[in-house]
Amino acid sequence: MSDRSRNWWGWGWAEEALGDDEVAGLAQMVRERFADRDFSVIPAPDIAEVGLAPPRVDVPAALSGLVRTDDEDRARHTYGRAYRDVVRAVGGEFAHPPEMVIRPGDEADVVSVLDWAAEAGVKVVPYGGGSSVVGGVGATIEDAPDGWVSLDLTEMDRVLEIDEVSGAALIQGGALGPGIEAQLKAHGQTLRFFPQSFEFSTLGGWLATRAGGHFATGPTHIDDLVESMRVVTPAGVSESRRLPGSGAGPSHDRAFLGSEGALGVITEGWMKIRPRVGWKTSAGVEFTTWNDGVAAARELARSHLQPSNCRLLDAGEAQLSLGVEVGALLVLGFESAGEPLEAWMQQALELCFEHGGAAPGGVTTSSPTRDEEPVGDAGSVEAWRSAFMRAPYLRDGLIRCGVLIETFETACVWSDFDELHTQVTNDVLSALRGIVGDGQISCRFTHLYPDGPAPYFTVMAPTRRGSEVAIWDEVKTAASEAIGRSGGTITHHHAVGRDHHRWAQTQRSEVQRQMLSATKERLDPDALLNPGVLVDRA
C-alpha cells in the first residue's frame, strides 16, 4: 500500500512526524501564546537507546512464525497514542512492554493464541491500529504481573466478500481504513467511515470501541453500520446472522460493540457499504456568538434534513484549525450517491439565517460527470477535514516542546449542554491555573443527535518538564468529574480504556456492573483478555 513506515513512538507515519525545525517553529508560536515558559525542544527518541527488558515469556514453538520480539515492534505496541503515551515514549519510558507481538494470519491462529495464553497464564491485549487515546491497548504491571502479549490483527486485512445487491461487505477485523476503501473502490463502493484515526485504526478496533464516523447526523457510529460479527472468545466463537433488523431477543452483537477487547477478538464483520458519493454541497456558516451557533445546530439536528457534515466550531477552534476569526463557525455539508441536494442545503441555510448565521463564502457544489472519479470534498468541508487529519502530528510536535495538549469528548442532552459547557470550561481552566498558571480550552460539536450534541474539547497549556503525566492526570480528573457531574458521558467515541475506567464504572448502576461481570466471567473465565479494561481487575 505504501513504503512509508509507522512511527514507533508517536502518531501515524514516521515520515509525517514533524522535523526538529518544524517543532522549533511550533515552540516559537507557543511562546507568543504562553509567555515566559520553557518551550525548548526535546529530541525525538532513539530506539537504540531505549533498552527494553527482555521478554519474560518463551515464544511458543507452534506460533513462532507469527511472533516478533524486536525492540522497535515491542516498543510500538507498548502504548496507544494518547498524550500520556507520547510523553512517555518521547521520554524513553518503556517499563512494561509486551513480551512479544503476535500477528495471527487467520481466525484459527487467534484461537491458537488464546489457547496458548490460557495454558501459559499470559494476558492478551488485542491490537488493531494502535491509535487508542484512552489507554486501551497496553497493560500496566498490575494488569499483567506475569506478562502480556500484543495480539496485532493487521495481517487479517481483507475484504472477503461483497454483496452489491444488499449493499454489504464481509471485512476482516484487522483491515485498516485505507485498505478497506481501496478494496471496496474496485467495486465502486465505500464504507464511508472516516474517523480521525482512519489510516491507523482497524474495523475490529472501531467495532470494539463503538467508534464515531464520518456523518455528523443520522447513522454514523460503527454500531449503525454492522450487519453481523464473528468474535473469538475464550469460550468459543460468537457468530450472528446477517440481518438488516431483528427483534429476536437482545442483540448479541451489541454486547461486543464497546467490549474493547475484554470479551473477545472481533475477526470479521458484515458491514453496510454504499455506492461512492456523487453529489456534494457544502457551506461555511458564520455566527456572531457561540449560542447562536448552538441554537442553529440544535434545530438542524431536530429537523428532517440530516446533513452529512454539521460541525460547529467555537471561536477558539475556528482560529486553531482554520485560522478564521468568528463567534462560531458551522461547517455544513450534504452528500448523496445519486440525487441532487439543492433543496436540502437551501432549507438548512434558511434555518441558519433565522438564527443570525451568514454564509459569506456561498455554497460549493460538485456533481458527478460521466467517466470521472467521484468528486472529492470541497470548500469549507475540505479545509476543515485537512486540518483535522493533520492535528495529531501537530500534537506530537507540541509535546516535544513542552506543551500539554489534550482532547476529550462527551455527549449530553440539549438541556444539560449549557451547564456542562460552563462547568467543564471553568473547572479545566481553574485546574490549569492552579497547576501551571495558564492555559486555554475550546469546544466543537463532532456529532449531533436530535436530543443532544457530542461536544469535543481541546485543551492547550504550558506544562512542567518531568511532571507532564502528573499534571495531565490532574487536568483529566477535573474534566472527567465536571462531565460526570453535569450529565455527560465519560466518552462519546474515544472509548473507555484504562483512562476512563473508573468514571465508566461510576456511570453504571450496580446491576449493570454485575451484568458486565457475568458476561466477562462466562466468556473469559481466566480473565485473559485486555485486563484492567471494561470490568474491574479480578
Place this chain on the structure above:
Amino acid sequence: MSDRSRNWWGWGWAEEALGDDEVAGLAQMVRERFADRDFSVIPAPDIAEVGLAPPRVDVPAALSGLVRTDDEDRARHTYGRAYRDVVRAVGGEFAHPPEMVIRPGDEADVVSVLDWAAEAGVKVVPYGGGSSVVGGVGATIEDAPDGWVSLDLTEMDRVLEIDEVSGAALIQGGALGPGIEAQLKAHGQTLRFFPQSFEFSTLGGWLATRAGGHFATGPTHIDDLVESMRVVTPAGVSESRRLPGSGAGPSHDRAFLGSEGALGVITEGWMKIRPRVGWKTSAGVEFTTWNDGVAAARELARSHLQPSNCRLLDAGEAQLSLGVEVGALLVLGFESAGEPLEAWMQQALELCFEHGGAAPGGVTTSSPTRDEEPVGDAGSVEAWRSAFMRAPYLRDGLIRCGVLIETFETACVWSDFDELHTQVTNDVLSALRGIVGDGQISCRFTHLYPDGPAPYFTVMAPTRRGSEVAIWDEVKTAASEAIGRSGGTITHHHAVGRDHHRWAQTQRSEVQRQMLSATKERLDPDALLNPGVLVDRA
C-alpha cells in the same frame, strides 16, 4: 380515557368486536373464496360458562390492594392475542390461568411483588397491554407448575416529565399508546410510535419486545427512540443515564431491549419525542409486477430520501386491505414538523417511475395553518392505515367462522429476499394443501433498511373444527423453518415469546446462548420472571 371496555377473550375493545351478523357476513365472503367448507359461526364465549380453577396461591396480605382474582380478569390475562390464543379463548379453554392479576401503582410495588414471589416460589409474568401475538404473556403448566401471577403494569401510565429543549419525555412503562399521546399532545409533542397494537400495548411492552414503529425507514424501532431506562430486576434496579449517544462500553439498555420480561420489569424510560407533524405528502404508486415494486422499494431504501411511509403491498395484500387490483402497490409518504417536502416526494416518484411505477391518484399534500390542529393522515396512507388498524378485529371474526388466519414476519438482506419469498410462499402453500387442501398467502413490506426489507406475510385458509391449534402448529412450523433456512430472522418486530423460542435459540450460536444464560442467572437467579421465554426453561 374512555368508557369502552377491553375484550376479555379477543382483540381490543369489547364494543369493537364483530357482532354475530357481521361474522355471518364474513363467513359468506369466505365461502366464496374456499368452497365446500364448514364456515358456520361459533358463538362468542361467555365468561360465566368458562369456570376457571380457583387460585392455587393465597393473595399476599401486604399486596392485597393491588390484586384481583375474578374470573374475567384472570381469563383476560391468561393469553396474549395470537390466533391460537383467540381460538382457545373462543373455545372456552382456560386450563392454566394466572392465580391472580397484580397491578402495581409504582416501582416500589413492583419490587414488593418480586420479593413476595421469590419467597412464595411463584412465577411472575410482566403484562403490558396484553397484545402479544407470540405467546409472550402467558405461562404453560411446564413453565409454572406451582402457579404464576400476571403483573399488569397499566396503572403506571403517566408521562412524568417533559424536556422540550432536548425533545424527550420520561414515561412510565405501563402507559398505553393513546395515554402517552394524549399527555404529550398538551405540550404540542408526540412520540409518533404507532404499531398496529397502539391502543392495546404499553411503552414497557414495546421496549421489552423491540417493537417496530410508525416510520417505514430510518429510526423507527422503539430501540431507536430510547434515551435511558429503569428496569427492576430481582437483583436490583438497572438505571442508565439520559444520553443521546455514548461510547462508554456496551449499552446496558440494549440488553433489556428484547428481554421480553425475562430479565426485569421496565418501569420507566426517557423517550425521544418530537413536535407534532405539520407537513405531509403521500401517494399510491402502482406497479405492474411485484418485482418492479421490490426494485423500487430497494432503491428508495438505499437513497437518502428516507420516506416516512414506504409500504409495498403485493396483489393479494392490496386486494385484501384496500380492494385494489394491481401487481404491487407502494404506499409512499413523507412528513415533517416544519418544512415542506416537495423535493423529497418528487425525487421519490421519479425513482419509482424509472421502475415502471405510476401514480394515477396523484399526490395528496397537507400543510399546517395557524390556530389549527396538526393535519391528519391523507390519501393512500390514510386508507392503508385505517384498514391496518381494523385487521385484528376482522381476524377474530374470521376465527369465529372457522378460518385459519395468521400473520408472521421476518427481515433479510436484499440478496436473500427473492429466495426467501419463494420458499416461504411455497412451503406454506404446500403445508396448507397437505393439511386442509386449500389456502392463500400474501406479502407486504412493513419496514425497509438500506440492506434489506422486513417482509410480512398473511396466511388465510379453511381449517378443521377441533384441530385448529394442531393445524396452526404445522403451518407455523413450515413457515418458520423456511424463514430460518433462507436467511431470515424468526421475528422482526412481533418478538419471540414462547412461540418462536426454539427458532430464536437455533439462530444464536452456542456462545450467544451462554451469554443470555449468564445474564439471566445473574439478574434472576430464581428464574421467577416469564419462564419459558428468552432462555431455555431451567
